[in-house]
Amino acid sequence: MTGRPTITQLAAELGIAPSTVSRAFTRPNLLKPETVAMVQKAAEAAGYVPNHHARALSTGRAGAIGLIVPDIANPFFPPLVRAAQNYASDLGLSVFLADTDEDPTREDRLISRMAPQVEGLIVVSSRLASSRIRQIADSQRVAFINRDVPETYRILLDTAAAIRSGLTHLSGLGHRRIAYVGGPPQSWANKQRRSAVDNFSKAHALEVMHFSADPGTYDAAKALSDSVAASGVTAVIAFDDVIAHGLMGGFAAAGVDVPKDLSVIGCDDTLATETFPALSTIAVNVGAAARRAVAALSENPGSTSLTGARIIFEGTLVLRGTTGPVRPASNPLTLEPELDHPSTGSVQARRGSDS
């Protein structure tokens, strides 16, 4: 913050007006090309760097966006943060990152504190009450990811179709009793996944047992694994890959083999690109969601809030090594034909991310 040259100093040095120097950076087309060149040369030489605060104060545009996540250490978020940051950078925007630690109060405070100093906010997996969210959306430019409150600008990573594909797959393998092991109860994604499992199961005569890992950590899931194994299910769909791994850790300790004894499908595809064993899961395009959010904030910069929108990106089932036929070579009942041809949610075998 010391000794940095300012526009005024540059101007003095060159014997021209500050406004000319300013224009050389912001509206070069208004200036004689040679003037622009001269200014740029001098700026470079002097090591001039524009002061964002002054610019922001003068223009009212902050040149930054805020990104608020519940827990950056949860592997779901880093790729999202990365994509948002990269895209924002392309657009000349900086990003403020804040972590709410899953605490709604902290989240609310962070939103209020950040809002005035940024062009807009991206709030991921908000744990705030719907009423509060709507309120915030009214007065701030904010894009929500994975939180579905009507009349707000929201981007949803929809895994319902892919879950149906997963269930179809499991069903084709002979599984009839499956477990859904949920995560954070306040999470939109959790509710969505849970009801996708319920609805499909009801429609196709699958029996589903419900479990919930709260908090949604490896350890909580591991602690649950015995009850899951004892429940008589032959397959489990986990809220996310961390929970899937926790379950598998518990299964391994108990001598339950995956996928021979039990099939496991995770969700979010956060770990398979860095972790062994190769987990079957549902890949979700967090990168696209992040970019859409950044784009939304950078569009029509004047407005005081974003107009309501509901944008969906669908996930896809990725089959790797943790699903297999039900063990006691039981009755591979014929399924309704449509089950063999899922209409949505493509299936693929691969490793890698598409963000």
Add this chain to the structure above:
Amino acid sequence: MTGRPTITQLAAELGIAPSTVSRAFTRPNLLKPETVAMVQKAAEAAGYVPNHHARALSTGRAGAIGLIVPDIANPFFPPLVRAAQNYASDLGLSVFLADTDEDPTREDRLISRMAPQVEGLIVVSSRLASSRIRQIADSQRVAFINRDVPETYRILLDTAAAIRSGLTHLSGLGHRRIAYVGGPPQSWANKQRRSAVDNFSKAHALEVMHFSADPGTYDAAKALSDSVAASGVTAVIAFDDVIAHGLMGGFAAAGVDVPKDLSVIGCDDTLATETFPALSTIAVNVGAAARRAVAALSENPGSTSLTGARIIFEGTLVLRGTTGPVRPASNPLTLEPELDHPSTGSVQARRGSDS
């Protein structure tokens, strides 16, 4: 950015001077308590939020720090980011996050762009040339993490002692031929780990084979696993947990059992709290490093650069499930006595993080 009340408006409303309103927030002790209360009440009612840009411009203090990492999606960084962000938040600082994508050019540009608008920078695992780093350190307030350039302010996560403990452990289990599978070649941590392995091995008649996963991804490591297995080693130390997992993925595919056929030790303890199987690894206190860095930046805020310092946090060996005795019940040679009592780097069995 619209219709937000300013200090001047508040002042007018209350019939007092703007400076009084300002002081109510920044130096309340200079004011009559009732005045402070009055201002606060009015501010609350009007929804007043201080404008950080104006404040920054006026005071020359940005109220923010910058955090630059090579790849936020690499699991080593999120806990560090989280700790930095939390601590900064406690200190009333916001944090700008940027990801260099492992690209030195991008890193250099990001540093230049960020520097003027923050109180200081934390640069983690810099890939820049030492000469450039020294240059930057001269003109910016910057704390480096895991990059050891003399005369800069740097914080190092030292794993050498813990690696010696790991090697001692392996050696005690009968292992004589071990592999070191390195990561990013420009990484300070990689060089440090590599030479720790080399030095210890030389001193204790262990044979070490070198491999390098470049890039340091799961897939690159997996591709390496066959050569590693074929090299005749009975244990491997991996640069990090991701590489360890990649190796294990390859081993599993090839029918090589861990730890029966091969012992594996990872590094950084980034995955074991969310991932199965339970990897033996070296835990590293990224939280402490991050907090130290933030603290360094927030101390003596006047200066234009940080005075040189070299701060070390030592890692600890964490034994979990991926190490065991060498398979063909071979000669458990007596070791030099000192090997049984490592002088540094404690050993513990546990799960969880200490950040």
Add this chain to the structure above:
DNA sequence: GTGAAAGCGCTAACAT
């Protein structure tokens, strides 16, 4: 095509 001057919202002397 360029200069002069005002002002963004806030803080910090300097009064009083």
Add this chain to the structure above:
DNA sequence: ATGTTAGCGCTTTCAC
């Protein structure tokens, strides 16, 4: 204990 004033570095009318 509070008011007055100037100014942080930049952009932006408005002149020329």
